[in-house]
Amino acid sequence: MKLPWSREDSSTGLFGRPDRESNDDEGQKCPGLAKILEKILREDKPEILDLGAFCGATAVYLADRGARVSVEELEIPAPLPKSPSKPAPGKSLRAQEPAEPPPPIRLDQPDGKFHLILIWEIADFVPTERLSEFGAEIHRVLVDGGWALLLSISDTPTDGHAARRPPRYRVMQDDQVAREPNDGPAMKRYGHNPRQVERALEPLAVQGIHLQRNQLREFLLFKRARSG
Numbered sequence: 287m288k289l290p291w292s293r294e295d296s297s298t299g300l301f302g303r304p305d306r307e308s309n310d311d312e313g314q315k316c317p318g319l320a321k322i323l324e325k326i327l328r329e330d331k332p333e334i335l336d337l338g339a340f341c342g343a344t345a346v347y348l349a350d351r352g353a354r355v356s357v358e359e360l361e362i363p364a365p366l367p368k369s370p371s372k373p374a375p376g377k378s379l380r381a382q383e384p385a386e387p388p389p390p391i392r393l394d395q396p397d398g399k400f401h402l403i404l405i406w407e408i409a410d411f412v413p414t415e416r417l418s419e420f421g422a423e424i425h426r427v428l429v430d431g432g433w434a435l436l437l438s439i440s441d442t443p444t445d446g447h448a449a450r451r452p453p454r455y456r457v458m459q460d461d462q463v464a465r466e467p468n469d470g471p472a473m474k475r476y477g478h479n480p481r482q483v484e485r486a487l488e489p490l491a492v493q494g495i496h497l498q499r500n501q502l503r504e505f506l507l508f509k510r511a512r513s514g
Contacts, residue, residue, distance in 0.1 A: 312464075313456075313458045313459075313462045313463055313464040314462065314463060314464075314465065314498060314499050314500060315461055315462060315498070315499070316435075316461055316462060316463045316498070316504065317461055317496055317504075318435055318494065318496055318504045318505075318506045319404075319435055319457070319460060319461060319463065320460040320461035321494075321506065322402055322433045322435060322506065323351065323402075323460050324460070325433070326353075326401040326402050326432075326433065327351060327352055327353065329401055331352070331353070331354055332352070332353045332354070332401040332402065333353070333354050333356070333399055333400045333401050333402075333429075334348055334353045334354070334355045334356070334400060334401065334402045334403075334404065335355075335356050335357075335358060335393075335395060335399075335400045335402070335403045335404065335427065336348075336355060336356070336357045336358075336404045336406075337358060337359070337360050337393075337403060337404060337405050337406065337408050338359070338404065338405075338406040338407075338408065338452060338453075338454060338455050339359060339451075339452060339453070339454040339468040340357050340359060340454075341454050341455060341456050341457075341466075343456050343457070344455060344456055344457040345357060347457045347458075348457065351460075353402075356395065356400075358393060358394060358395065360391075360393070360408055362408075362411050362412070362452075362473055363388060363389075363391050363412055363413065363416050363419075363420070364388040364413075365388075365413040365415065365416070366387060366388065366413065366415050366416065367385030367386070367387060367388075368385075390419065391412075391416060391419045391420050391423050392423065393423050393424075393426075393427055395427045396427070397426055397427065398426075398427070398428065398429050398430070399427055399429065400427055400428055400429060400432055401428075401429055401431075401432050401433065402432065402433050402434070402435070403424055403427065403428060403432070403433075403434040403435070404434075404435050404455070405424065405434055405435060405436040405437075406435075406436070406437055406452065406453070406455050407437050407438065407452050407453060407502070408452050409436055409438055409478065409483065410438050410439055410452075410475050410476055410477075410478065411451075411452055411473050411474070411475055411476070412476070413476065414476055414478060414482065414486075417478065417482065417483070417486030417487070418486045418487075420486075420487075421486050421487035421488070421490060424487065424490065424507075425487075425489060425490055425509060428490075428509040429509070430509060430510070430511040430512055431508075431509065431510075431511050432508075432509045433506065433507065433508055433509075434490065434505075434506075434507040434508075434509075435504070435505070435506065435507075436483070436487075436504075436505040436507060437498070437502045437503065437504055437505070438478060438480075438483055438502065438503050438505065439475075439477060439501070439502060439503070450472035450473060450475060451467075451468045451469075451470055451471075451472065451473055452468060452473075453465050453466055453467060453468050454466040454467070454468045465500070480495060480503055480505075483505060484505075487507060489509075489510070490507040490508065490509055491507065491508045491509075491510060492505060492506070492507060492508075493506040493507065493508045494506040
């Protein structure tokens with residue numbers, strides 16, 4: 287789905303999970319978003335891509351700040367098939383048909399368009415072995431000098447502690463967001479630690495990691511301009 291609109295307590299610790307899955311009417315501080323908006327809103331008609339579940343209030347807020355907003359709800363990619371470790375009954379390992387790989391991760395967006403991509407918590411639902419593929423797509427659609435905002439837990443979630451679907455984010459102010467449940471079937475959530483996220487999303491450069499009140503890590507990612 288694509289919808290165009292026009293109109294500190296820092297930490298790099300390794301462990302954390304959101305407190306619970308519930309409405310957050312008062313919102314929570316998101317200093318990374320404020321830092322990025324302060325930079326990109328200097329551009330003439332900056333382009334923002336929201337990868338989360340659609341939130342009209344967020345699109346309207348950012349459009350009112352002078353941005354053009356596109357929304358794409360990323361289809362969560364399947365894990366890569368595992369190579370068979372032993373043959374099926376009656377078959378040799380060599381004779382077994384290899385499992386068909388899932389389709390590549392692809393954003394329905396042109397190269398080098400966006401000054402900011404709001405990834406929110408989507409990356410936590412991408413299988414660990416496909417994070418680099420996901421990061422390559424983020425890199426592809428960012429302009430040189432563009433930014434991405436990513437939120438992540440960093441250990442395996444337990445029942446009652448973490449959303450089982452990517453939650454919806456409502457931007458209330460430049461530095462304040464509300465995290466809201468997103469209805470639908472449960473999905474597998476992975477516990478990528480911060481080092482895994484940093485390595486997988488290269489060549490995007492991590493410009494800061496902030497520990498939010500609910501124990502989510504907030505990553506600021508930057509696409510360096512090509513030299514020459």
